[in-house]
Every structure is written in C-alpha cells, then in structure tokens.
Amino acid sequence: MQCISNKLHPRLRANGTLESMQELIVDLHVHSHYSRATSKHCDFEGLYRWGKLKGISIIGTGDFTHPEWFNEMRDRLEPAEGGLFRLKDEFSEPIDKSLPPQFRQALIRFIPTVEIATIYKKGDRVRKLHQLIVLPDFASVSALNAKLERIGNIKADGRPILGLDSKELLRHMLEIEPRGLYMPAHIWTPWFGLFGSKSGFDAIAEAYDELAPEIYAIETGLSSDPGMNWRVKGLDDVTITSHSDAHSPQKLGREATVVQSDLSYDQIIGAIKTNDSRLVGTIEFFPEEGKYSADGHRACNIRFTPEQTKAHNGICPVCGKPLVVGVENRVSGLAERPHDFMPEHPKRVEYIIPLPEIIAELEHTKSTTGKAVNALYHRVLEALGDEFSVLRSVPIEAIRGAGFASLAIAIERLRAGAVIREPGYDGVYGTIRVFKDNEERQKTLNQLSLL
Ligand SMILES: [Zn+2]
Ligand SMILES: [Zn+2]
Known part of the structure; x- marks a missing residue:
C-alpha cells in the first residue's frame, strides 16, 4: 500500500470549479430500490447523504433501464458541469441541513449507469453474465431503454435479465452512444462473471469476438483485487476498476475507483477508457472478504483452499457434488503469471475495511x-x-x-x-x-x- 496524502472531500468554489485538481472517488456500480434485494433507502436522497458521509464524489445512478427509476432520475437530477448531474436543491438542501456542517459543501455528482444481466447460449454452453453500462445523458438512456424494451422485460427488476448475447448488448450501446462505457461486472464471480467458473469464458475475445477491442475496462468485484488481475495477460490492455455494487446506500464505496480529472463526464470516463495518468487507482476490499474468495459449499460447511479442492478432485466430501470454485482458484487457473507479479507502472491500490x-x-x-x-x-x-x-x-x-x-x-x-x-x-x-x-x-x- 502506498503512502496516502491528506485529502479531504473535493469542494466547489462559488464559481463552480473545483478548489484544486483533486482526486475524485468514483463508484459507478450502484442499485436503486427497484432492484431485487435492495434497501428502500436506495433513492437519490439516500445516495446523496451516504455519498457525502463516505467521501464519494461521483456516483452511478444505477438501474436506468427501470422506467420508474428513470422517472425519478428526470425528476430529481439536473444537468451540472461537464455533462454530470446534480441533485436539485429542493431535494439536497433538507439533507445538507441534517448533516454536520463540514459535509454541507462536499461535492456529489451523478452519472447514469445500469447493470444488465444476460443469459444466452454460446459455444454450446449457457452463459450468464453481468455488465455495467454508463451513458452520458438522458437522451441516450431513453434510446437504449427503447431498444432493450423490445428485447425483454426491463420493468420487472432494476437490474434487468435479458435473453441477449452480451456482445449484442455492447453493439446496441455503441450504435446509440459511442461515448458510453461498457464494463463486464465483477468478472471473477462463479456465476455471472465474464471469467466465472460456472458460466463464464476464458478470454474477453471468446465472449466479444470482433467487438473485444471495445472492452476498455473491467470491474474486479469484491472477491478479486488488482494484483490477482495483473496475473492474467489477457487483461493487460483493459483498465482495472472497482465499485461497490451497493444494495443499500450504507454500502456505497465498499470499493471504488480514484480519478484525478476535471469535473466532466468525458474526463472521468476518458480516464477509465484510456487508463492514462488521470486514472489513479482503486480502493479495494481485502479480496478474502468477498463472498466467493475460497472454494466450498455453504450448506455443507465446507471451505477449501484451491489445493484442498484439487486433492478432492473438485468434489464436496459431504454431499458428493461439485464444489463452487471461488475466485482465488479460478484466477490461478487462468493466470500465466505468479502471485507476486507486478506490472511496470502499477496503479495505486489501497485496501480498506468498512x-x-x-x-x-x-x-x-x-x-x-x-x-x-x-x-x-x-x-x-x-x-x-x-x-x-x-x-x-x-x-x-x-x-x-x-x-x-x-x-x-x-x-x-x-x-x-x-x-x-x-x-x-x-x-x-x-x-x-x-x-x-x-x-x-x-x-x-x-x-x-x-x-
Ligand atoms: Zn452483478
Ligand atoms: Zn456439499
């Protein structure tokens, strides 16, 4: 862990510019109260309040495909500097009044985001993947929603499940808005991860074919950290990002991405797409804290290291069924490089416990x-x-x-x-x-x- 300088939450001058070029903490994977198993406090007021308490500046709206949440977005948010969005004063002022004074000036901006689940067959196997889509404005959100509405049900869940090839989803986004960002989410989780042991792929190109160059970034997920991802050569050309996947506002920023840029959509998303010096690094869970770090069976009370799993030929000694292979094991299976491999210019990695x-x-x-x-x-x-x-x-x-x-x-x-x-x-x-x-x-x- 590198030395951390003393920084406070970015603040705005009266003229609307940042007080200085400060690091922005960015959390793009968030859910609204319209997603399954989420807190009823996942509304804009809750995200705004907890963003301030946590020290996050840029928050994804989450769930923009959900018609009612999109209505709330249009009702509560208004355009701010650089194509970002802010909570309207009528909604933010009562919250600011209820917070200690030092939090009142802290800056919170929103960017439209959604997580979409896809289920489809490719290469004779059923694939189940989750991906994040980030768009710059309400017009492109409307256009994508209209397209997806014809493909599947986007009203049932804030994180819709579509019978659609992930590559085609990426193509739809690119046709509507090339400034959008499409990121495979929590790529190592056994279910729903691009590289997951249960229903994923072994390489980005296996899933995205000719569109693979359009994958600029991935999300590590709670169970993996940048060090684990550095071991895989196939990830050398993508940006490693981290986000909270918060299902309640208190969980915002469990993980996050740190960017040093002006307050603008193109700057922040550009930092993620290019992985240049504006992308400072990530704030991480210790990967062991994630739900899929080791191998095992929850119901059988079996937790195995990759070595133990190997010794048991991947079979649970209690129930006799295949074990759920966790992230540590799966990374080792795909990695060409040793545990301690470091890239030439590593980004900053900081570990936190909430x-x-x-x-x-x-x-x-x-x-x-x-x-x-x-x-x-x-x-x-x-x-x-x-x-x-x-x-x-x-x-x-x-x-x-x-x-x-x-x-x-x-x-x-x-x-x-x-x-x-x-x-x-x-x-x-x-x-x-x-x-x-x-x-x-x-x-x-x-x-x-x-x-
Ligand atoms: Zn997910
Ligand atoms: Zn078992």
Whole structure:
C-alpha cells in the first residue's frame, strides 16, 4: 500500500470549479430500490447523504433501464458541469441541513449507469453474465431503454435479465452512444462473471469476438483485487476498476475507483477508457472478504483452499457434488503469471475495511448496523470527516487526539495491511479483523485504559 496524502472531500468554489485538481472517488456500480434485494433507502436522497458521509464524489445512478427509476432520475437530477448531474436543491438542501456542517459543501455528482444481466447460449454452453453500462445523458438512456424494451422485460427488476448475447448488448450501446462505457461486472464471480467458473469464458475475445477491442475496462468485484488481475495477460490492455455494487446506500464505496480529472463526464470516463495518468487507482476490499474468495459449499460447511479442492478432485466430501470454485482458484487457473507479479507502472491500490465493521469489532458485536455502532460511527465522522478520509488519510495522531484511541490502533493496523483474513466461500462473506481474537482485543483495550 502506498503512502496516502491528506485529502479531504473535493469542494466547489462559488464559481463552480473545483478548489484544486483533486482526486475524485468514483463508484459507478450502484442499485436503486427497484432492484431485487435492495434497501428502500436506495433513492437519490439516500445516495446523496451516504455519498457525502463516505467521501464519494461521483456516483452511478444505477438501474436506468427501470422506467420508474428513470422517472425519478428526470425528476430529481439536473444537468451540472461537464455533462454530470446534480441533485436539485429542493431535494439536497433538507439533507445538507441534517448533516454536520463540514459535509454541507462536499461535492456529489451523478452519472447514469445500469447493470444488465444476460443469459444466452454460446459455444454450446449457457452463459450468464453481468455488465455495467454508463451513458452520458438522458437522451441516450431513453434510446437504449427503447431498444432493450423490445428485447425483454426491463420493468420487472432494476437490474434487468435479458435473453441477449452480451456482445449484442455492447453493439446496441455503441450504435446509440459511442461515448458510453461498457464494463463486464465483477468478472471473477462463479456465476455471472465474464471469467466465472460456472458460466463464464476464458478470454474477453471468446465472449466479444470482433467487438473485444471495445472492452476498455473491467470491474474486479469484491472477491478479486488488482494484483490477482495483473496475473492474467489477457487483461493487460483493459483498465482495472472497482465499485461497490451497493444494495443499500450504507454500502456505497465498499470499493471504488480514484480519478484525478476535471469535473466532466468525458474526463472521468476518458480516464477509465484510456487508463492514462488521470486514472489513479482503486480502493479495494481485502479480496478474502468477498463472498466467493475460497472454494466450498455453504450448506455443507465446507471451505477449501484451491489445493484442498484439487486433492478432492473438485468434489464436496459431504454431499458428493461439485464444489463452487471461488475466485482465488479460478484466477490461478487462468493466470500465466505468479502471485507476486507486478506490472511496470502499477496503479495505486489501497485496501480498506468498512468503518462500521472496524467499530463493530472494537465494540465486540457482530452487527455492523446496531445502535451502538451507528452512534459511534457518526461521532467519528462528526469529529474527523468523511469515512474515506478517516480510513485513508486522517493522521493517526488526530484520530487518537479526538478521543478514539482504540480506533486509532485499528486504523494504523489497517493502513499497514496488518489484518487477519478469513476467506468467504460459496456466497458467505469472509471476515477481516484487526485483532487476532477477543483476548488480544481485550488486552489492547485494557492497556489503553491504563494510559
Ligand atoms: Zn452483478
Ligand atoms: Zn456439499
């Protein structure tokens, strides 16, 4: 992990320009309350509020194919600088009034995005893929929605499922708006990932044929990090991005992409498409925390390393059925390069544990959404600034000085990468802890109270 400079959430001058050329934290994979299994707080007010608390500047709208959500987009958002969108004052002002003063000026802009699921047959196998589409304006959203409406049902789910070849979906987008960005989503997850072990492909060209050069970027997903993706030669020419795939606004920015550019659609999306110096890097989950890191069977309580899976010939010793092969194993299968391979000019990679999880560990509770954790979370933010600043850049001394001594220790360990990792498997999230066990946690806290 590289050294992190002290940066606060970007702010606007009165004339509408950025105070300085600052890093923008970008999260394009987001869902609205019209997607299945999402929070009812996934509306623009919720995204705006939590974007500020988290320290994210550029947020995808998610779900733009859903007619009612698209109506909300047109009702709540208005054009801002550089082709971006902002929440209208009538909706943002009440939220700003309810936030601590230091969050009021923080900048939030939206970009129209959607995740689309495709199911189709190619090469004699059924393929199930997820992909993100980013478009610059409501006109191109309307045009794509009109096209997709004739292909399948886009009203049932904010993340529609279409019986359409992913390549044809890409072609439709390019015909409507070449400035759009099409990204295979969470490419390593066993189901729905471009490279997934269950219904994916082994190479970008296998899925996209002559349109493969139009794939400029991929999303790592929570279970993989840039290091894992660097091992695969076939990804050398695409940009590695990360996003939250948030199903509730509190989960915004679980992962994110950092861009240094002006506030404009073409600059931000251009950074992602070209992977030039404007693309600073990504903010990552520890990949073990993802739901498909290791191999296994959830119902059989089997979690295997790739070596154990091999020793069992890929078969579950409890139920006798094939194991769900996780991301670590799948990457090793496709990778031509060793674990520690580094590209010549690597982008910055920063690992985080969401602050509510750190606080829950300090408070010795499993729930990250309980009252005590929530109250402490907001006290920390009020004293120290947005969550990304607390996790990434606020000096450890300042955290301690604000009265959060145990949090200071935890964040110091996080920034040093000194964490304990238990990998997720077959849909079960992994856990990342800063203390080895409760005993060590208690001992550390007792020492603190003596000081
Ligand atoms: Zn997905
Ligand atoms: Zn089993």
